[in-house]
Amino acid sequence: MDAAVPIATPATVEEFRARLALITDELPKRLRQCADFIAARTDRIAVSTVADLAAGADVPPSAVIRFCQIMGFSGYSEMQKLFRDAYALGWPDYAIRLKNLRENGTGSPGALLAEFVEAGRLSLEALTKSLDENALNAAVGVLAQAELIHVVGLRRAFPVATYLAYVFEKMQVPAMLHDGVGKLDHRFALRPGDALLAITFSPYSEETLTLAQDARDRGLPVVALTDRLTSPLARQADALLTVPEVDFGAFRSLSATTALALTLAVAVGSARE
Amino acid sequence: MDAAVPIATPATVEEFRARLALITDELPKRLRQCADFIAARTDRIAVSTVADLAAGADVPPSAVIRFCQIMGFSGYSEMQKLFRDAYALGWPDYAIRLKNLRENGTGSPGALLAEFVEAGRLSLEALTKSLDENALNAAVGVLAQAELIHVVGLRRAFPVATYLAYVFEKMQVPAMLHDGVGKLDHRFALRPGDALLAITFSPYSEETLTLAQDARDRGLPVVALTDRLTSPLARQADALLTVPEVDFGAFRSLSATTALALTLAVAVGSARE
DNA sequence: CTGGAAACAGAATAAAAATTCCAAAACCAT
DNA sequence: ATGGTTTTGGAATTTTTATTCTGTTTCCAG
Numbered sequence: 001m002d003a004a005v006p007i008a009t010p011a012t013v014e015e016f017r018a019r020l021a022l023i024t025d026e027l028p029k030r031l032r033q034c035a036d037f038i039a040a041r042t043d044r045i046a047v048s049t050v051a052d053l054a055a056g057a058d059v060p061p062s063a064v065i066r067f068c069q070i071m072g073f074s075g076y077s078e079m080q081k082l083f084r085d086a087y088a089l090g091w092p093d094y095a096i097r098l099k100n101l102r103e104n105g106t107g108s109p110g111a112l113l114a115e116f117v118e119a120g121r122l123s124l125e126a127l128t129k130s131l132d133e134n135a136l137n138a139a140v141g142v143l144a145q146a147e148l149i150h151v152v153g154l155r156r157a158f159p160v161a162t163y164l165a166y167v168f169e170k171m172q173v174p175a176m177l178h179d180g181v182g183k184l185d186h187r188f189a190l191r192p193g194d195a196l197l198a199i200t201f202s203p204y205s206e207e208t209l210t211l212a213q214d215a216r217d218r219g220l221p222v223v224a225l226t227d228r229l230t231s232p233l234a235r236q237a238d239a240l241l242t243v244p245e246v247d248f249g250a251f252r253s254l255s256a257t258t259a260l261a262l263t264l265a266v267a268v269g270s271a272r273e
Numbered sequence: 274m275d276a277a278v279p280i281a282t283p284a285t286v287e288e289f290r291a292r293l294a295l296i297t298d299e300l301p302k303r304l305r306q307c308a309d310f311i312a313a314r315t316d317r318i319a320v321s322t323v324a325d326l327a328a329g330a331d332v333p334p335s336a337v338i339r340f341c342q343i344m345g346f347s348g349y350s351e352m353q354k355l356f357r358d359a360y361a362l363g364w365p366d367y368a369i370r371l372k373n374l375r376e377n378g379t380g381s382p383g384a385l386l387a388e389f390v391e392a393g394r395l396s397l398e399a400l401t402k403s404l405d406e407n408a409l410n411a412a413v414g415v416l417a418q419a420e421l422i423h424v425v426g427l428r429r430a431f432p433v434a435t436y437l438a439y440v441f442e443k444m445q446v447p448a449m450l451h452d453g454v455g456k457l458d459h460r461f462a463l464r465p466g467d468a469l470l471a472i473t474f475s476p477y478s479e480e481t482l483t484l485a486q487d488a489r490d491r492g493l494p495v496v497a498l499t500d501r502l503t504s505p506l507a508r509q510a511d512a513l514l515t516v517p518e519v520d521f522g523a524f525r526s527l528s529a530t531t532a533l534a535l536t537l538a539v540a541v542g543s544a545r546e
Numbered sequence: 547c548t549g550g551a552a553a554c555a556g557a558a559t560a561a562a563a564a565t566t567c568c569a570a571a572a573c574c575a576t
Numbered sequence: 577a578t579g580g581t582t583t584t585g586g587a588a589t590t591t592t593t594a595t596t597c598t599g600t601t602t603c604c605a606g
Contacts, residue, residue, distance in 0.1 A: 021504075021507040021508070028573095028582080028583060028584090029583085029584090030583075030584065030585095031583090036501075039501040040500075040501050043360075043402075043403065046319070046320050046360075047319050047320060047357040047360055048357075049562085049563060049564085050563070050564060050565090051562095051563075051564095059584095059585095060584075060585050060586065061563095061564080061565090061585095061586090062565080062566085062567095062584080062585070062586070063583095063584075063585085065564075065565060065566085066583090066584090075564070075565060076563090076564065076565085077563095077564065077565090077591095077592090084320040087316075087319070087320050107543060108540075109406070109409045109410055109413050109536055109537075109540040110404075110406050110409065112536045112539055112540055113400075113401070113404065113409070113532065113533065113536040114401065116532040116535050116536055117397045117400060117401055117529075117532050120393070120397050120528050120531070120532050121394060121397055121398075124390045124393050124394055124397075124528070125390075125394075127386075127390060128386070128387065128390050131383070131386065133381075133382070133383050136382045136383065136386070137381075137382060140382050155439060156439060158435050158436075158439065159432035159433070159435045159436040159439070159531075160432070162431050162432045162435055163431075163432040163527065166428060166429060166431065166432070167524060170524075181454060249539075250443070251440065251535055251539060253528070253531055253532050253535055254436065254531050255393055255397070255526070255528040255531060255532070256390075258393075258432075258526055258527050258528060258531065259386065259389040259390050259393050259526050259528070260386065262389050262524055262526060263382055263385045263386040263389050264382075266385055266524060267382040267385055301552080301553060301554090301603095302553085302554095302602095303553075303554065303555095304553085322592085322593060322594085323593070323594060323595090324592095324593075324594090332554095332555095333554075333555050333556065334555095334556090334593090334594080334595090335554080335555070335556075335595080335596085335597095336553090336554075336555085338594075338595060338596085339553090339554090348594070348595065349593090349594060349595085350561095350562090350593095350594070350595095547606100548604105548605100548606085549604105549605095549606090550603105550604095550605095550606105551602105551603090551604090551605105552601105552602085552603075552604100553600105553601080553602070553603085554599105554600080554601070554602080555598105555599095555600085555601090556597105556598100556599100556600105557596105557597090557598090557599105558595105558596085558597080558598100559594100559595080559596070559597090560593100560594080560595070560596085561592105561593080561594070561595085562591105562592085562593070562594080563590100563591080563592070563593080564589100564590080564591070564592080565588105565589080565590070565591085566587105566588085566589070566590085567586105567587095567588085567589095568585105568586100568587095568588105569584105569585095569586100570583105570584080570585085570586105571582105571583080571584070571585095572581105572582080572583070572584080573580105573581080573582070573583080574579105574580090574581080574582095575578100575579100575580090575581100576577105576578085576579090576580105
């Protein structure tokens, strides 16, 4: 027993978090599982029993109690009290919370976040409604058969392209990201049997359109991920996926685009095995 | 005993509210007190004991139980469960859902998309609930004062980093993206007066952590965008932003992360002029 | 008033949850 | 390996919490 550790009981959620971060590293296995689970799901403490938490962290209940004590509480009940008292702030459900955020001043970070979150949600909703399933299936079909998938997307679309490249790699799908580093266009990497996945939004970037045209000329199938049916990519595309992303001001959150890209990548990955 | 009132147990908070409104008027005194108190403080149910509620409504505990039964529940525990579940909303067991999807022949792309959209929506909602506004303001403050903002995020976090770099550029905020091209770490580009914005998720990438440590050693402020409070970045961070992203299988939609990143970038951009 | 039905308070009981404790297992330095 | 230390699992115990039950009170129709 470490008689020499007279830890102050955390009095606020912040203190709790600080202490949790501090000790996590040097915890033995079971206690560490507790720490990790609780770090990820802190909010549940207020409404869970010891047994619930123990099950979630996959440890016996007594380990949870020991964890509470290491955190500086006398036991679970005392720790839970901290979160139950703080709970009132967390409750306001999504709509109310969003309103609160908005109301603390136009231009404040909180208000901004509320707008972007809302834009993201609307985009996601619109996506499920507007999606053309045939186009999606066609896109998956085309990409699943490609020997190598070339991914291109620049400027605003670049994050999407890099994410696709990441997921393809995870799924062991041969893919090549055309990132324009060094202004090299790697257009000669487009080989028969390959396919191109091109992403671009208004204002459409020249390089992407050029590469798509190039692929087309060489007879490679092109899948386009873009913002409208009238996109200049439409002409070259064998499968055209449009994403109705909602803008807030000059910015767009990319939520819907990311969701669709992820779907595409995972579906293609699964289809290939 | 009203043998003739086979009330359906409310299954959602809305149903609960509807029923509460319906019966409140024709309730005897004590039960009415319960109804009134609960209508005003519905949120407390999830974290209160019968005794707490009874004290709040100024009735004996048994009256609260009777009230629960009139509301259509077998007792207090059943009623409380409704609210506890509603609070901890989200995070269904994605491991299981993904497995189902796989086993049912990979699921159609459409079904996959629905899952990713749902995950994105939950993440966004959770973000509004869990956001620490102080941390966000602190982060904006730190970055607004930096001469040059260094952005680093690799692998899964890379899309977020590139997106931040894009938005910073749009807003004419001096920023440098550390992308690891050529395995150059550019650590000597960290100059006094600059700040680092580091993004990493479990499993945390070594290079990002190293750069954060480097920045710290040189006395630069570090803003961390990560997935949990126990992240290894927590130690070096002057402002720690955590994003509760719902994973679906091995993948995360990044919706919440993108929304928060965008907020950060735009808020910093505005604050600088 | 008064008789009968509904509502009630609080003590008694049952159920569930938290906590303790200790023997067994794992770990670690020698 | 070996002895000492730390960590662990789970049964036993204590504490808290929910629920039931019963005698009493309140309410109201006649």
